[in-house]
Amino acid sequence: MNNMPFNMSVGSVEVRTTNNRGFTPEEVAERCTDKLLHVSEQAPPVIRDQAVAYKQQMTGVIASYMKQAIQSDRTTVYNAIKDAGHLKLAEYIRNM
């Protein structure tokens, strides 16, 4: 039986920021796939290229569904604001 080495490590974080706006669905989708799938620089080129292509496809699909979710939420917000008697504001939000 051998003694096992014991190492504790902290992962590297990144910071992403915006000015005068929020993040776009594409920006968030890219972070999402970065979180789900890490492609090693040391991976064999054929496998790495396939993984990168798959990741790009996933990013597109996720961004598309995020846009649907935003649009759907906007419908909910529109109706809530309209029901509160603020039709003009509701229309502004619907047209964003």
Add this chain to the structure above:
Amino acid sequence: MCTSFKVELLKGIHNFTAASNVFKLALYTNSASFNAATTAYTSGNEVNGTNYTAKGNAITTVTPTSSSTTAFVDANDVVFSNVTINGVRGALFYNEAASGDPTVAVLDFGSDKAASAGDFTVVMPTGDASNAIIRIA
């Protein structure tokens, strides 16, 4: 990683599964001086700006797991929404629910970051045995 955290793990002070443990991320300017000897949250040199609340935002951690011989804790990205903050150089990952707000780790952003009437997101690494935010190998 803070040395005190290693000791506190052995004392059972931190539990990344229990809902009663509230882990948070506080942001600091480049005047802050943190290292492995940092033991607890401090308000000194914490950033100050529109919509930023002192003591920072909660970190949602994922139940610890393992892959091969490495145990790790994953965490969701931490978003500070619609903030105006400047000169943000790093962060303290700490446990607000434990007595004295003990630290887990010091995170250095590498350079000063800023957001103006926008979102400031600390992006956590991929949750695997090679990259996760906290790993024990």
